[in-house]
Amino acid sequence: MIDAIVCTIGDEILIGQVVDTNSAQLAQALEEAGIHVKRMISIGDDRQEIASVLQDALARHAIVITTGGLGPTKDDITKPVLGQISGSKGYVVHPGQLEMVHKILAKRGLDVLPSNLAQAQVPDRAEVIVNKLGTAPVMVFRNVQGGGTLYALPGVPHEAVGAIPDIMKDICSHQPTESILHRNIMVYGMAESALSERIAPWEDALPADMHLAYLPNPLTGIRLRLSVYGGNAEENRIRVEEQMTRLKSLLGPLVYADKDSDLETTVGELLVKGGKTLSAAESCTGGEIAHLITSVPGSSAYFLGSVTSYAVSVKEAVLGVPSSTIENFGVVSSEVAAAMAEGVRRVTGSDYAVSTTGLAGPSGDERNPVGTVWIGVAGPRGTRTVSYCYKNDRKRNIERFAASALNFLRLILQEEL
Amino acid sequence: MIDAIVCTIGDEILIGQVVDTNSAQLAQALEEAGIHVKRMISIGDDRQEIASVLQDALARHAIVITTGGLGPTKDDITKPVLGQISGSKGYVVHPGQLEMVHKILAKRGLDVLPSNLAQAQVPDRAEVIVNKLGTAPVMVFRNVQGGGTLYALPGVPHEAVGAIPDIMKDICSHQPTESILHRNIMVYGMAESALSERIAPWEDALPADMHLAYLPNPLTGIRLRLSVYGGNAEENRIRVEEQMTRLKSLLGPLVYADKDSDLETTVGELLVKGGKTLSAAESCTGGEIAHLITSVPGSSAYFLGSVTSYAVSVKEAVLGVPSSTIENFGVVSSEVAAAMAEGVRRVTGSDYAVSTTGLAGPSGDERNPVGTVWIGVAGPRGTRTVSYCYKNDRKRNIERFAASALNFLRLILQEEL
Numbered sequence: 127m128i129d130a131i132v133c134t135i136g137d138e139i140l141i142g143q144v145v146d147t148n149s150a151q152l153a154q155a156l157e158e159a160g161i162h163v164k165r166m167i168s169i170g171d172d173r174q175e176i177a178s179v180l181q182d183a184l185a186r187h188a189i190v191i192t193t194g195g196l197g198p199t200k201d202d203i204t205k206p207v208l209g210q211i212s213g214s215k216g217y218v219v220h221p222g223q224l225e226m227v228h229k230i231l232a233k234r235g236l237d238v239l240p241s242n243l244a245q246a247q248v249p250d251r252a253e254v255i256v257n258k259l260g261t262a263p264v265m266v267f268r269n270v271q272g273g274g275t276l277y278a279l280p281g282v283p284h285e286a287v288g289a290i291p292d293i294m295k296d297i298c299s300h301q302p303t304e305s306i307l308h309r310n311i312m313v314y315g316m317a318e319s320a321l322s323e324r325i326a327p328w329e330d331a332l333p334a335d336m337h338l339a340y341l342p343n344p345l346t347g348i349r350l351r352l353s354v355y356g357g358n359a360e361e362n363r364i365r366v367e368e369q370m371t372r373l374k375s376l377l378g379p380l381v382y383a384d385k386d387s388d389l390e391t392t393v394g395e396l397l398v399k400g401g402k403t404l405s406a407a408e409s410c411t412g413g414e415i416a417h418l419i420t421s422v423p424g425s426s427a428y429f430l431g432s433v434t435s436y437a438v439s440v441k442e443a444v445l446g447v448p449s450s451t452i453e454n455f456g457v458v459s460s461e462v463a464a465a466m467a468e469g470v471r472r473v474t475g476s477d478y479a480v481s482t483t484g485l486a487g488p489s490g491d492e493r494n495p496v497g498t499v500w501i502g503v504a505g506p507r508g509t510r511t512v513s514y515c516y517k518n519d520r521k522r523n524i525e526r527f528a529a530s531a532l533n534f535l536r537l538i539l540q541e542e543l
Numbered sequence: 544m545i546d547a548i549v550c551t552i553g554d555e556i557l558i559g560q561v562v563d564t565n566s567a568q569l570a571q572a573l574e575e576a577g578i579h580v581k582r583m584i585s586i587g588d589d590r591q592e593i594a595s596v597l598q599d600a601l602a603r604h605a606i607v608i609t610t611g612g613l614g615p616t617k618d619d620i621t622k623p624v625l626g627q628i629s630g631s632k633g634y635v636v637h638p639g640q641l642e643m644v645h646k647i648l649a650k651r652g653l654d655v656l657p658s659n660l661a662q663a664q665v666p667d668r669a670e671v672i673v674n675k676l677g678t679a680p681v682m683v684f685r686n687v688q689g690g691g692t693l694y695a696l697p698g699v700p701h702e703a704v705g706a707i708p709d710i711m712k713d714i715c716s717h718q719p720t721e722s723i724l725h726r727n728i729m730v731y732g733m734a735e736s737a738l739s740e741r742i743a744p745w746e747d748a749l750p751a752d753m754h755l756a757y758l759p760n761p762l763t764g765i766r767l768r769l770s771v772y773g774g775n776a777e778e779n780r781i782r783v784e785e786q787m788t789r790l791k792s793l794l795g796p797l798v799y800a801d802k803d804s805d806l807e808t809t810v811g812e813l814l815v816k817g818g819k820t821l822s823a824a825e826s827c828t829g830g831e832i833a834h835l836i837t838s839v840p841g842s843s844a845y846f847l848g849s850v851t852s853y854a855v856s857v858k859e860a861v862l863g864v865p866s867s868t869i870e871n872f873g874v875v876s877s878e879v880a881a882a883m884a885e886g887v888r889r890v891t892g893s894d895y896a897v898s899t900t901g902l903a904g905p906s907g908d909e910r911n912p913v914g915t916v917w918i919g920v921a922g923p924r925g926t927r928t929v930s931y932c933y934k935n936d937r938k939r940n941i942e943r944f945a946a947s948a949l950n951f952l953r954l955i956l957q958e959e960l
Contacts, residue, residue: 134583137756138756138758138768139567139570139583140570140579140580140581140582140583141570141571141574141580141725142566142567142568142569142570142571142572142573142574142580143567143571143758143766143768144567144758145562145563145564145567146562146563146566146567146583147562149559149563149585150556150559150560150561150562150563151559152559153556153557153558153559154558154559154560155559156559157558157559162557163557163558163559164557164586164587164592165557165584165585165586165592165596166556166557166563166583166584166585167582167583167584167585168566168582168583168584169581169582170581175581175582179582197735197757197759198735198736198739199735199736199739199757200739200746200755201754201755201756201757229934230934231734233914233932233933233934234734234933234934235932236734236736236737237737239736239737239740240740241736241739241740242736245736259935259936259939261736282759284761284938284939339558339560340560341560342560405857406851408830408833411834412833412834412836412837412838412842412846413825413830413831413832413833413834413836413837413849413851414830414834415830416825416829416830416833416851417828417829417830417831417834417941419829419830420829420830420851420853420941421829421937421938421941423904423905423937425829425853426853426854429829429853429854430853430854430856430857431850431851431852431853431854431857431861432830432850432851432853433848433849433850433851433861434823434830434833434837434848434849434850434851435848436833436837436842436843436846436847436848436849437843437846437847437848437891439847439891439892440822440847440848440890440891443890443891443892444848444850444861444890444891473857473860473861474854474856474857474860474861475856475860487840488840520838520840521838524834524837524838
């Protein structure tokens, strides 16, 4: 198996102002291609440190990937260091990236400054993969000092993540990689430890060449990935499908997608299939549900809109929640969740509506602890509600509330459509 | 200046299953104490790798902090490796941690297994700081092989973070520490390269001991951080303040906060100061603005609610946008943005209202290209609109639209409140 080193460059990481998420994204992609990440290293914007860490890594490993240090400002010094260790004699302008710099700045309505143009200059030993999302190109230095190949990616997370497919393609076309088959399913509604316990007998009986990975995420639940390394691709496909059928029967309705997906995409697919529309009424989730639903391209085909009713006055005036319901049961209650869902369904004329009312924190109210949420779903066959209590901080509670609401809606749509 | 190395141990980091947040938390605490984190390293549960990385780090640096690898399961092998490199002859039971193991398991209603009891055993060269949040103690190995001091912390994030005050107290009582001063301001509305060009004369004239960093983020703009290392803390504070005053006068209204902050917090502070309330009407941003505003604790004091009017019918029925305005000017227009802001202000009774209507992508309409947004702000002194065009993917366009809307609102609130 081929080893790789992932290296993050930037003072902001070392003083703890920014959490490095690029390395995990790269590691996932490398792992899926059967490449083993041996170490992750974060270093500062320091010439000597960058040179010594990268030279050492390249001498010992086939692949070294860096992110960061490629911006147009003075503290970004990675490019000259790469020029030096790669034995480049000078800089050349890459016409493709230069065009992209002009395009990006024109689209943003900005003047092209000398520092922008310098972004398209690369050490003459670099091959360039044009970065379409930003001005700094992705640079590839092959067999540096007779050793490994270095990929230098920009540090801005969406640019780094955006470059992953291109560099993985390059890596796989230059390295002897093993055949690997990955098969994903998406699960929501059970903690990782409980899930692990439930499927332990199945997991323990897996053939030696199959490996199950748990990839948990607060917004999407747990992605279960079954992988086979090596062997015959077609045979593996059949063997993996057999195992997956067993796994899915153990998990039942916890499985919401038979592929890598997320709850908002699944909900959208169900609504499109059934030809139905959706609206939302949010209190504690404050727009997160609408944000997730509308992050799916094409969501305007089924999502009509939503009301974020943070104030009681908005619950009453816009959604028509009776003030007596709020007085009798409290804002965070099954009754108010139901009235909110029914209210936004009536106001928007949608087929289905989902609602949330709860306490994300930091403070609770006199009736409920922090982390309590009531979720409502109103539809042609009536209204249902459910309640959960999570023990996280505000940000994480909002995510859990929104995901749980989408999952409750998903279960009802699967039943009714 | 004293150097430290932060090392994360665990296979789950290297396959990208978990993002390492412990290192950033440790780095923040170390940085505040004037200790420079030289590298962060993540390695797997591999005996040789752990031993070689830690021995190398301890030979060269005063402080090495590890997190992870201390659990009760077979794959956690950090403790025996630490026993070996510290020259320990065997294990001793720490009575304080043993008591804690019994207490924690009793609280969780679990039986005490031999693997749990083993958690209170430490190599005989270790000093113990009792972990009150979990079963694995914090271990301190001083002057390992005549070199630095190693602190081994559990990997579970809340246990690692919980141990930080104790280890920082220990570090500061054993090491002479240096002063570091960081000063942040937040800027929105100018690209990094243009900003860099504008302040170049000022930046070039900075004293040699001062360092400026650019920390860009699509949702918050650019954080500018000025740092001074060493010297007299009080004098540095005055010198940095003088430089900051000059920088702020160069940037004018681009500066939205005189500290590390974000747009939604700044908008909230302005509303609280002025005693005013806010609502939002979102089309293309689909709930992102409401989500950002309500992510601020205490936002219920000023945010009344919002309407996400994805469908034209909702714009008309809920927000009262005249169908003639939509027909005459198109959905993505200054007129519709204004009518949406005025509509949601009327419906919720808020003092201010912000609105967005645009095309996040992937497809445009017959009048406007993808990436076009019209933003409206309605308030007691009337309604204003502004338009931008971004050329990113859907997700990024939504972020830019939302941040630009918050910034437009911020500028108007600063002027009027």
